[in-house]
Amino acid sequence: MTEEQHVVLEMRDIVKQFGEFRANDGINLVVKQGQIHALLGENGAGKSTLMNQLSGLLQPTSGDILINGEKVKIDSPKKAAELGIGMVHQHFMLIDAFTVTENIILGDEPVKNGFVLDKQSAVENILQLSKQYGLEVDPKALVEDISVGMQQRVEILKTLYRGADILIFDEPTAVLTPQEIDELMVILKNLANEGKSVILITHKLDEIRAVADQVTVIRRGQSIDTFPVAGVSSQELADIMVGRSVSFKTVKRDATPSDVVLDVQDLTVKDARGVEVVKNLDLQVRRGEVLGIAGIDGNGQSELISAITGLIRTESGKITLNGKDITNLPPRKITESGVGHVPEDRQRFGLELEMTLAENIALQTYYQAPNSKNGVLDYEAINRHARELIEKFDVRTVNELVNAGALSGGNQQKAIIARELDRHAELIIAAQPTRGLDVGAIEYIHQQLINQRDEDKAVLLVSFELDEILNVADRIAVISHGEITGVVDAKATDKQELGLLMAGMSLKEARAQLVGGKASE
Structure with a gap:
């Protein structure tokens, strides 16, 4: 850390409430210029909710956000962009049929003579940015024809094209190959070295230790601690994140296979x-x-x-x-x-996100007793059984009537496992x-x-x-x-x-x- 590094972002006592549920409960975060600052927490700890408030997708119930020492109100993604904040989402927001250039400039198209699209200047700007930050792309390629790792580069360039100085990455390596992950780590370091501030939302401990300068641990909606990453082991990070000693090795006796x-x-x-x-x-x-x-x-x-x-x-x-x-x-x-089946993509094949958690738990057995009587669904029985499985499998939710799409990834997975294992x-x-x-x-x-x-x-x-x-x-x-x-x-x-x-x-x-x-x- 150098003396020149100053605080570019402060989030003070941020509370975000959904009904009676507090997703964020008085979180504090301080990010400095030229740093990679990791947000570490379990699935559902409140990391993405916090960053969605910084990027203008949500507004805090209470608390203050300061950019370069001044209080700001970020009531839309457009306002966030004007303040130099850009977010690279886990699920890319690109149009497959558009070129790389068309995706990057969409909504911020350069014009000449007052109304003519100046695509050539956009291409030149993109090439300059890609060279500066080590983000090689083909501006003319269709998004549907490039790799997932290259699509992520396009998302990063979208934020840089709009002048972002604070870049938020939400689980950026979840869909990348090992080689693409290594390339992204280099890109993140390049961004920090060029004076950008990077917020990295992740649960992957080795990645935090590889690139982050500081880490803030969030547990159940509260900021637990902030400290330098240097010298901290993966075991220490895991234990602080979960709040107990975590075993990386599954304890098991030798198998005794039979038929x-x-x-x-x-x-x-x-x-x-x-x-x-x-x-x-x-x-x-x-x-x-x-x-x-x-x-x-x-x-x-x-x-x-x-x-x-x-x-x-x-x-x-x-x-x-x-x-x-x-x-x-x-x-x-x-x-x-x-046969019980936990599918590889929980959101596409494992759950109906717009249905309640209770309805999702009953998907395999809704037509059988006690969930159904004479062809009519018994919601009292469905909801009661869901509550039993929620407790047994530690699915963290307000109640069984919450839509499955509102759960964190880890709790969505626990719900699927509860459903499949319950059928014996x-x-x-x-x-x-x-x-x-x-x-x-x-x-x-x-x-x-x-x-x-x-x-x-x-x-x-x-x-x-x-x-x-x-x-x-x-x-x-x-x-x-x-x-x-x-x-x-x-x-x-x-x-x-x-x-x-x-x-x-x-x-x-x-x-x-x-x-x-x-x-x-």
Whole structure:
């Protein structure tokens, strides 16, 4: 920190109330010029609510916001932009059919001769900004044709084009590949070095330690502490965030697998384009074990799960559950056969966001007693059962009548898990179950999966996170280009071996290379 750095933003005693619920309860935040200031907190702690007030999407119930020492009223995103505040949202706000330039200048188009769109000057401005901040883009490319990481660069350039000096990033790495995450970390540092102030909303502790100067911890709507990041361990950050000691390692006894529950034989699945994405795949999951599927995104994992759960049809092969053929059965028949499914995208496939939490919890069983009597929904029974599961699975909400869309990501995920585990399914399929969640929620969900295993259920875990696979799974099947390249014992493998299998090597080839590499050292 240098003497030149001064306070550019203060948020004093910010309260944001929704009815009787206080999402923010007297939060204080001080951000200095040229700093990366992290906001750390559990899902639902109030981080995004706080930043939505700074960006003009919400207004505080009480409290003051000061920019460069002067009190301001930010009653719209336009006002925020005028004050030099820009927000890069987790879910990008871009128009796919527009070019990069058209998206960046939308609503702030340059003109010449009073009315003629001056697109060339916009392109030149964008190229200058992209060079200055290390944000290389093609101004003429269509947004639908560029990568997710490149789309994020476009969102950043949108804020810089409008003159933002304070940039807010809301969970910016949730949808990025590891390489894109590394590139974003460099971009954030470049922004700070150029004198911009960056507010980073995240729950990823390693990213905070990699780039942030200061961190403010928010817990249940209150600011707990603010301190320098240098010298703080991930364990210390996690414990302060959650308010208790958090374990990064799931405690579990050795698995005692028995009968085969799920048996996938010679399965072939095509995608919407008619391309084979699952190819003659064999897979077995046994009672009393967690089988993890590891692989790079886009190698057939999603189609495999969709085929097992009846969401897409198989081309050939056979899927059996406890010896019963469930191949190409309707999804309801498959769930009634004993399959619980936690989908990879909770908002698109797991919940109806405009329906209440109670209605979402009843989605799989609304037509059965006691939720329905003589074809008529019994809302008293539905709501009562929802309250029981909310308490049992620690879903943090005002009540069961809140719309699912109003819950934090972690609590949305807990609601889905409550619904699926409550049905006592024989097979639990969990696809990316902790994507976008904080360490406390991750710890909780991992333990729920282990509990299911210990209750003699079969658990199929699909994840792009190797740490998660190695931590939770008992056996690991690696998928590459729609084929299983190897199945290994989780205790007898490591990231290096899994990485070679994910690249398409057979288990024999991977182990030969690893042995050869060690011999040459």
